[in-house]
Structure formats: structure tokens, C-alpha cells
Amino acid sequence: MKNTLIHLTSSPYSSLACKEGLDLALVLATFEQKVDLCLSDAALSILTISQQPTPEQGKNLHKLLDGLEFYDIENVFIESSSLIPDSATQWSGITSLDSAAWSELFSSYQQVFRF
Amino acid sequence: MQHTLLVTGSPYQSKACHSALCFARAALKAQPDSIKGVFFYEDAVLIGNDLAQPPRDEINLKQAWQTLASEFNLPLYLCIAAAVRRGVINESESKRYELNHHSLSHGFQLEGLGTLVELMNSTQKIIQFR
């Protein structure tokens, strides 16, 4: 068993990358592998609560966040400096890390895959 | 100790499939069983599209992978979900979707991401090309 970090950086509505990264995370978890998520760059937008994508834009990946607990995916990390000031509009299950802990994160897993 | 290769970059918009090919070739020449399998995910699954034809004066990347795979008995897996949505379809999926065609090239097989998890747990590590 290896522990895996899935790093989402792509916008959920500009390509399939974010979706296919989450699919990999769900499968790893289904197979009882230890997997954590972290978000940066355009992928941070999946945290926004009030999104309503059209079918043309893509699937609403925000909805999956509340389902992660059923997959035993417990950690969704972000860097604290990327937190938006108005936290009421953002999904509350995230763990924010200071910049030292954030860059440390990437060397504390046996494998890191970015999407 | 065996390794797994994970290729995620598009054969057209990145060099992931090319670099992974050179890596696999060198690895297998040095030690014929050093790579247990190659798993293609995201746009990299397009490598298995039998209908894609490169110009005659350019590398035929798909064929190069097929040659390497048959020489060393190397399994080439395409993520089934990623492949089917991109039109890389084998006979049984073609039937499932009631299509008249299939497009998966020989030497490649469609498998779920669970196969990647199995490779991950039975090899020393995954080397990714993106």
C-alpha cells in the first residue's frame, strides 16, 4: 500500500483533468488506498459553494466534495494564502496549510499526481 | 524489482508518449522484465486509436509501442473510462454501446483504474510521463 497525493490544479470547467484526477482519487479510495487531495491554481474554484455549471461547462465537481467522506478521503489541503477572504462562500471541509507545510506536503507522499 | 509507467500526456499535445517510449525501451533492453506494465490515462489513451494515421515521414508512435510491447511481452493498458469517452473502443464496448465500429489497436487493452492500483501495489514505484 502506498500513500498518494492527488494535486488538482486545473479548472473544473476548462478540461477533463480535474474530473479525471478526482476519478483516480475515488478509485484509489475504493481500493482502500490512502489518498489525500490538495488544490491550487484554477482548481480552487471547485470550492465555491454557489456554482451552477451548465452541461456545456461540465459536471458540478463541487458536489462531490461532500461525498468524499463516504470514500474515506479525509484531507483536502490548500495553501492558506490561497484562501479567499470571504470563507462563507467556500466549502468548509478544507485544511489550510502555511506555505512551509504546503511545500513540505509534496515530499511526504510516495506518489504525487497532478491534474 | 519491477516498475510501473503511467502516461497521462496527449500523444499530440505533449511528448509524454514519446519520452515514456524511450524510457521503456532503454529499461527493457537493460532488463527485460523491469517494467510490469504501462498504464495510459487522460488524453494519453489516444495512443491506442487504430484509426489515427501519422504522415508517412513521421514517427508512428502507436506502432513503436506495439513493437516494443510484443518484443518484451509488455502489457499496455488504456483506462477504459478515459478511452471510451474519447472513441477508443474495443469490440465488447462497441457492442455495449450498439456501435458498428471499434477502434482499439492491437496490443492495447482497456482496463479500469483498478488495474493501475494493482500495478501500483505490486511494483516498486510508478514513473509518470505527463
Place this chain on the structure above:
Amino acid sequence: MVMLDSSLLDEEGYLLNLDDWSPELAQQLATQEGIALTDQHWEIIYLLRDFYHEFEVSPAMRPLTKAVSKKLGAEKGRSIYLMTLFPGSPPKLAAKIAGLPKPANCL
């Protein structure tokens, strides 16, 4: 008993268009699978539909059992219980009857 309109289904018996689902259709789908739906079946079917609408994904076995445990109690959240209701692969069979996409990478 109304005959099941097979043009609504794919080769494996999953709904082509998720909006076509109705409780009556579920009844027909279940009959085709040799299952007589009881209240125990219905609570799983509706839980599964809620799960899908909430998270936009059809769950595999593990998340399904966790979700059932949480909503209906630990006793029903055991895979053996789900297996008796939906023999073979509960996530696949229940998703079929609930009119949801086939769960990907099912164990």
C-alpha cells in the same frame, strides 16, 4: 403488467436517458432482474438516487455501505444485507433499478 420498453435501455439494461426513470419503470426493471421490490429495496433505491443527486456519482460498494450505515443504521450498512437485496453486485444492480449510470470501477 406493462412490458418494459427495451429502447429505453442500453445493452446491459441501464437507462439511456436518466430522466426516463419512474417508480413504475423501476418496478419493471426489477422484475426483469428477477427481483420483487419490497420496502427494504425501495429505501436503498431512494438512498442511491439521493446519493447520486447530491454528489453526481454512482457509488461503488464501499461508499454505498458507508452511506447506508449513516442514513439507515449500521445493521443495513453491511454488504451481506445489500447482497441479499441486490444479489451479485449490489452497487451495479441497485444503480440499474434506480435508473442511475453504472458505477465506474466497481469492485
Place this chain on the structure above:
Amino acid sequence: MTLHQINQLSYANHIEPLWQQSLKQGDAVLLIEEAILRLTQPHLTSMTPLEEKHICLYYLQRDAEGYGVQPSLGKALSDTEWVELAFSASSHISW
């Protein structure tokens, strides 16, 4: 030792500083594909942590030749040496 495989001349937004900050003492960096062009550009000035952290810098000989770059920095690897380095690393990350 983690082998950091770098395949772009520059990464988007936060990725560029991130991969450099995540380097640990004794890690190795390998430049492949267009990242070989980093050796021709002042990008190297932003890669100073390499020396402080005793990080070996490698590049693929094949890609250097392809791009016609003659690096004055880093160690060239044949494909065979690349495989040896990648297999011997305790982990591998493709940025």
C-alpha cells in the same frame, strides 16, 4: 532521494515556485523535453536552491542534442543512465 522530472520550460502560476520549494536535501532534478531550454536561459538564477541543498542536476543527452543545446551545467544522461537513476530513486515526481 526523490527524482524530480521537469519537462517544461516554465510552469503555470504556482507550480514553478512550488516544485523548487519542495526540493529536499539530496534530491535530484532531471530536465527532459523542452525543459532542456532552461539550461540556455537565465531561469537558472531562480534555481539557486540547487547548490544549497546539494541537489544533482541532470539532463537527457538525447533532448540536449535534439534542441542543439550544449549545456555548461548539469550532467548528461543516456537513456540507460536515465533508467538507472529513475529506478534507484526512492520516489519519482513528474512536475
